[in-house]
Amino acid sequence: MITNFSLAVAKRILLEKLGEGVNAICSPFSISAILNSVVAGAEGATLKQLLGVLEYKSLNDITKTVSLQSMSSKGGGPTIYFTNGVWVSKLFPLKPSYRDFIKTVENTKVEEVDFQNEAVEEKINLWAKKATKGLIKNLFSSGTIPKDTISIISNALYFKGDWENPFDASETRNEDFQLLSGQIAQAPFMNQIDDYYDFGSFEGYKVLKMCYKNGTDANSLATAINGQQERCFSMYVFLPDEKDGLPNLIENIKFQNLFNEQMKLDTVRISPLSIPRFEFSCECELSNIMKMLGLTLPFEHNNELTGMVYGSNFEVTSMLQKSYIETNEEGTEAASAIGMICSASPYKPPPVEFVADHPFMFIIKEEFTGCILFMGTIINPPPSTN
Template identity: 35%
Template sequence: MDMRKPIIAQTSFSLRLSTHLFSSSSNLAFSPLSLHSLLGLLAAGSSGPTHDQLLSFLGSPVASDLAALHSHTSNVILADGSADGELCLRYAGGVWVDASTNLKNSFREVAGSVYKAEAHSVPFRSMPEECRNQINSWVEQMTTGKIKDLLPFGLVREDTRLILGNAMYFNGSWDAKFDPLYTKINTFQLIDGSSVETPFMTSSKKQFIAVYDGFKVLKLPYKQGQDWRQFSFYIFLPDESNALPNLLMKMNSEPDFLNCHIPTEKVPVGNFRIPKFKISMGIEFSEIFKNLGLVLPFTMTGDLSEMVDSSEASQYYVSQIVHKCFIEVNEEGTEAAAASAAILTFGCAFPIGEPIDFVADHPFLFLIQDDRSGVVLFMGYLLNPLLAE
């Protein structure tokens, strides 16, 4: 099957979320792939109008397209479970179901084969706090300690019946590392016109840069692992320090924007500076998804009955969707992690000749993408490199 259209739909989903989440007072980091996968698993357990609404929200006209995308993603793009010295990538899913309830065989099969989500029987009714700790420990172990307490105290209760979740960890070294000796403090302009002093990395080596009307794009490849995949870190830098909202709107208005604006050639650089930064944050997504039009899974009128063999199944609804993400960019490369859980309760570049300046000293959008497929793993924007959380 041709993966191009499903992957464009996934990147469109990513950009739609980043635009909707924009706030002029805080940085953003999230994993659109983690969230897309979680909603895809939810769609596999839904029926009727709820199923149709989930497919529409995820940009998949038919369920088979969604299944093909995530089967390809989990089995090929995210298949590496160990480090080879240059690249470490881990991904796993889970379905935790109350011991009094049995998953439908069809849902268990899709969860395992398509979403790499292993089923676990747990005593939500009698030991909700112990179950919460168990799931949190699983997430923390999967993300090498970067995501802690995904499920906050009180979220798992006696009436919890199902929790769907996933966790992802990425650690990549730059193909051309930055020399820490050349990292210097410099000024970063904030969106309100003020500024902060922060460490910037630099290099005199040629870089993948493309210049467009109103913005520039930088591609920083990671060292390739022992297979065909190639991951890269991208910065979409508007020309003006207060122009990130306009760039986000432009990116969101063109479904294939990312693929059409990827640098393909290395060019000589003039002034070249990239800030070091770290972002750690948590987001509750249920209200955000409702505001974007995904409503039925969160209501008693929704239909999530394809998950379990139970007379209660018709009353299942999603009470919360929690997500946490961590990303750190430094001279060595990038470390990133994310986890999500759903709780169910009863244009053309300008020609380049002269050396190009790329000074990321004001707010920009960033993402980590698998270049061969176009799948976006992580996305966010940096408004202030001194704000870690």
């Protein structure tokens, strides 16, 4: 289950990177997955807020999320790998109920570490590098994990798929690409002539569906294999009609209803098909975006993330996602890793009012021996003699 909230976060990432003038990629699935890990450890108003923004009716909805471990197509289809990891302080062991959840429901690797003395960044970076086939090498820069960290919750996603209709590399050539500023840049364009694709034209934009090879008929919605439905993977390219129309498209398109019956595509002959070859990385700090969208309580010290570990109150202090994609004549390779830092922050209780404006008692005591030197009451403070 990809939640509407995760899609809203992804939308804000795209708009944020658009404002910075850089390419963007993120993983709504991994965002949903890591938020599920927070839901499982929350209570009170924080749990209520999480269930609300994720549109879950109860904790049982977590177990209904899609498992990508079983998504890889059989018979030569795309390679899919998804894994979770939790690194927890040796001083704050995981509660059995939470450990059982992340191990049985999320199939999570759990490792106890010493955040005070170990180079935990190296451990997590090696794990992320292995999980993403070397595409995400440094999820956390050296020294970025605070010493007071209680746990790091992370996941990694890897995808590699070949096109059903691969491009001929000899037809790739540099062509003009118009930037949002109106300037022209040169980019390597992959080209095809007279191939059939699913295509649709809508108000303000066009959509092209490019299927990845399944080992069977990639254009079928699903093929029954051993009593199960084979997964089909595709890339959808949304092309605005206006050269500078991308900001308006992202701002106004309804991602949560994107693939319903209203976006009907027909198989048509495309000639020519010309699309840039691209390769880039992207990173984004997600916590501020989530706060802006209304998910605030997990990032506050409110004593309601108590279901994860014993012995401390904590909050989510940062959430970083790094992603990579390469799309070329053969297909697409992409990866994403996300890391959420949960730390114990200094707790400053609200000030307590103490105004001695009515009768009171006082005691003067020697603390080591416990000897009470004086006791008294004030029922009518004498007026000042000055």
